[in-house]
Amino acid sequence: MHLNSRAENASLSLNFLGRKLRNHTVTPAAKQQAWARTSPSRNVDENGGGLSRTVRTQPIVCAQTELPGSIQELREEVQHQSCNVHNTRLDQENNADPNVASGSTRTRDREDEASADLKIFIPYDSAKLCITQIADDMVAMKSRHLEMVQELEENFLMVSRENQQERTVNRIRSYYQNKLNSLKRILELYQEKVERRSALWNEKIESLQDENERLQEEQKTLQERNRHDSATWEREKDSSDSNAPLDGAKARLEELQEGLYKREREISMLIDGSEVQKDVPPSAYAHLLAAVVCARCAHLVYAEVTEAKQQFDRMAEDSRKVVAEATARKTSIQHNQTDVKFQEPRPLWMDQSDSSSGQVIQAGVNLQKQEVLLVALECIKAGVTPTLTGAVSEQDMAVEDECVKIRVFCRLRPQTQAELARGSCTIVSCLDDYSVSLETARGPREFQFDRIFTTEHTQDDVFQESSRLIQSAVDGFNVCIFAYGQTGSGKTFTMLGDREQKNPGIIPRTFNRIFEIIQENESKFEFKVLASMLELYNDRLQDLFVSPSEALSKRIEIKKDKKGLVFAQGAEAKEATSAGELFALFELGSANRHIAATKMNIESSRSHLIISIMLESRNLANGNMTFGKLNLVDLAGSERAAKTGAKDDQLKEANSINKSLSALGDVISALAMDQAHVPYRNNKLTQLMQDSLGGNSKTLMFLNISPSDCNLDETHASLM
Numbered sequence: 001m002h003l004n005s006r007a008e009n010a011s012l013s014l015n016f017l018g019r020k021l022r023n024h025t026v027t028p029a030a031k032q033q034a035w036a037r038t039s040p041s042r043n044v045d046e047n048g049g050g051l052s053r054t055v056r057t058q059p060i061v062c063a064q065t066e067l068p069g070s071i072q073e074l075r076e077e078v079q080h081q082s083c084n085v086h087n088t089r090l091d092q093e094n095n096a097d098p099n100v101a102s103g104s105t106r107t108r109d110r111e112d113e114a115s116a117d118l119k120i121f122i123p124y125d126s127a128k129l130c131i132t133q134i135a136d137d138m139v140a141m142k143s144r145h146l147e148m149v150q151e152l153e154e155n156f157l158m159v160s161r162e163n164q165q166e167r168t169v170n171r172i173r174s175y176y177q178n179k180l181n182s183l184k185r186i187l188e189l190y191q192e193k194v195e196r197r198s199a200l201w202n203e204k205i206e207s208l209q210d211e212n213e214r215l216q217e218e219q220k221t222l223q224e225r226n227r228h229d230s231a232t233w234e235r236e237k238d239s240s241d242s243n244a245p246l247d248g249a250k251a252r253l254e255e256l257q258e259g260l261y262k263r264e265r266e267i268s269m270l271i272d273g274s275e276v277q278k279d280v281p282p283s284a285y286a287h288l289l290a291a292v293v294c295a296r297c298a299h300l301v302y303a304e305v306t307e308a309k310q311q312f313d314r315m316a317e318d319s320r321k322v323v324a325e326a327t328a329r330k331t332s333i334q335h336n337q338t339d340v341k342f343q344e345p346r347p348l349w350m351d352q353s354d355s356s357s358g359q360v361i362q363a364g365v366n367l368q369k370q371e372v373l374l375v376a377l378e379c380i381k382a383g384v385t386p387t388l389t390g391a392v393s394e395q396d397m398a399v400e401d402e403c404v405k406i407r408v409f410c411r412l413r414p415q416t417q418a419e420l421a422r423g424s425c426t427i428v429s430c431l432d433d434y435s436v437s438l439e440t441a442r443g444p445r446e447f448q449f450d451r452i453f454t455t456e457h458t459q460d461d462v463f464q465e466s467s468r469l470i471q472s473a474v475d476g477f478n479v480c481i482f483a484y485g486q487t488g489s490g491k492t493f494t495m496l497g498d499r500e501q502k503n504p505g506i507i508p509r510t511f512n513r514i515f516e517i518i519q520e521n522e523s524k525f526e527f528k529v530l531a532s533m534l535e536l537y538n539d540r541l542q543d544l545f546v547s548p549s550e551a552l553s554k555r556i557e558i559k560k561d562k563k564g565l566v567f568a569q570g571a572e573a574k575e576a577t578s579a580g581e582l583f584a585l586f587e588l589g590s591a592n593r594h595i596a597a598t599k600m601n602i603e604s605s606r607s608h609l610i611i612s613i614m615l616e617s618r619n620l621a622n623g624n625m626t627f628g629k630l631n632l633v634d635l636a637g638s639e640r641a642a643k644t645g646a647k648d649d650q651l652k653e654a655n656s657i658n659k660s661l662s663a664l665g666d667v668i669s670a671l672a673m674d675q676a677h678v679p680y681r682n683n684k685l686t687q688l689m690q691d692s693l694g695g696n697s698k699t700l701m702f703l704n705i706s707p708s709d710c711n712l713d714e715t716h717a718s719l720m
C-alpha cells in the first residue's frame, strides 16, 4: 500500500493490489478499531516480515473534511508509536556510522533528506481493516449511487410519461375541438336548411291562403250571380206567363243545391267518423272520403258540361262491356280449372302468370278494378256517394289474399300477474280491428295493422286468420309465419301455445291442418312431409334433431338448391307421416333445445327457433311434382341491451339478436317498399328465411306487444 499526499489539497489515493482507490471515506470508528487491534510489538514483528510501507515526510493532507482528522490521527499515532515510524536513511546511517554524524550542516542536510523520504510502517491488520472498511464503504456508496441512478431514471420515465399523457390529452382535446367545430358547422347548415324550408313553407302557406281567399271570392261572385239569375228569372216569370220552362230549371237548381248540401252533410259525417263501420279498414275511409269529394265535383261537371256528360256515358258503356268480358273470362278459367284444386298444382319456380291459379287471380283482380271503375262512373252519373258495404265475399278475400304478400297482425296480450302486482297500468287500447292506440309521453299515437288481436281473441281466432296460408304452402307456395316482439310479449304463446298445451298455438295447429289437407286430397295426390328444426344462437346454427353434444360438432351451412329452395346443409330433415309424428319430432327438438340451453346456461328465448316443413306433392294423374315450404319462426326477444344492462356474454348475445332482427327488419321494409335489392345475405336468419320472404312467397308476421306502461319504450319501438 502506498499513501501519497504530494500535492496540497490532493485527494487521498490508495494503491492497493494494483487497483487505484480514490476519495474514499474512512470512518474513524473503523480506524479506531483497526489501531486498537494492532499492538506495537506485533507491528515490529510483522514489519520485520517485510511489510514495509512508504510515507512521504510532508504532512498528509486530506481533501475531504471528514478525512483530515483521521489521517492526522494516524500520523500522530505513528509518531507516538516510534516503533512504527522510521527514517530509513537516518536509521541506516545511524546504524552504520554513529561517529561520523557530527557537524550541524550535515545534520540539517540529513534532516532535510529525511523529511523528503520518510517511511512509515502501518501494521498489516490495521491496513487490512482499513481497506476492508473502505471497500465496504465503496460498495455501499456504489449501491447508493445505483439507487440514485435508478431513482433518476424512474423520475425521468415518470416525467416523460406525464409529458406523453399531456400530449395525448392535447391531441384528444384538439380532435374533439375539431369535431365540435364540424358539428357546429353542420348545425349551422341544418339551421340554414330549416330556415330555408320554413321560409318556403311560409310562402306556400301564404299562397294557399291567397288561393283560399280567391276561391272564397269566386264562390261569393257565383252566389251573387246565382242570386242575380234567380231574381232575373223571378222578374221574367212575373212579367210573362210564357216562362214555364224556367220553372223546371229553377227546380233543377234547387235540386242541385239540395244535393250539394246533402253531400256536404255526408262528408262532415264521414269526417266526424259518426258512421264508421266496424268491419271497414280505416285506410279505406280516406279513399272513400276522397271518392266522395271527387264524385261530387265530377257529378257537377257531368251535370253542367255537355261534352263531359257524353264522355262519362261512353266510359260507363265501355266499362260495362269490359266487366262483362272479365266476368266471362274469369268464369271460363274457373270452369277449365274444374272444381279439383289440386289437378294442376303450380310448381313453385313456375311463373305465376303461367299457372291457372295465377290466371284466376289475375282475372279476379282485373274484374275487381273494372267493377270499381263502373261503380264510380255510375255514382258520378247519378250524383250519389260511393259506399263501402263491408260485405266482402270469401272469394274476394281469397283474391285479395293471393295478391298481398306480407301481412302484419298485431296481438296484444293481457297483463301478467307480475305486472298487476306491480300496479302497472294499461297504455294500449284497440280502436277497431285494424288500429291500436298507444299512450306515449307526447300523447296517444295510432298504429294500423292488417288485423288486431286483443286479449279477447282466442288461439283459435288467431289460427283461423293464418290457416289459409297453410293451404297455400300445400299448393306449392313458400310461406313464413313468424312472431316478433320483446321478451314476454307473447311470441311463444302465439307460436307454440302454453306449456301444458291447453291452448296450443299456431305451430301445433299447423301440424294438424297440414295432415287434414293431405287427408282431404290423398285420392289425387301423394304427399311427403319433411321437417327440420334449427336454433340460431349467437350467429351459430344448431340442429335440434340431434343431441346437443352431436350438434356442437356439426357445421351447418345455408345453401340453395337448383330450384332456389334454401336448405340447411348438415341439418337433419326427418319425414313425418302424421300430425302425431310431426308433433313428436317437434317435442324431440324442443327437449334438445332445452338441454342445450341448460348446458350453456342460457334462456331458450334468447335464440331464434326455425321450424321448416317441406311439402312435396305428386299428382297421381300426371306425375307433376309440387314443392312448398312452410317456415314457422319464434324469434328471440327484441329488447334493448342498454335497458337490460347486459354485460359480456349477455351483451354479445343481445348484439347478435339485435343484428339478426334488424337484418330481418331491413328485408321486410325492402320487400314492403318493392326495392330492387333485398338484403337477405346480411344475416343467417334472413338467409335461412330468404325463400319464404318476398318473391312468390307469403309472409305473415305477428307483432306481439305488452299492454303495460313498464314496457312503453319496447312496445313503442315494436309498433314503429
Ligand SMILES: Nc1ncnc2c1ncn2[C@@H]1O[C@H](COP(=O)(O)OP(=O)(O)OP(=O)(O)O)[C@@H](O)[C@H]1O
Binding pocket: 412, 413, 414, 416, 455, 485, 486, 487, 488, 489, 490, 491, 492, 493, 494, 498, 605, 635, 636, 637, 704
Ligand atoms: N294472448 C295471451 N293470452 C294469455 N296469456 C298470454 C298471452 N300472450 C302471452 N301470455 C302469457 O304471457 C307470458 C309471456 O309470454 P311468452 O312466454 O309467450 O312471451 P315471449 O314473447 O315468447 O317471451 P320470450 O321472448 O321470453 O320467449 C306467458 O306466461 C304467457 O302464457
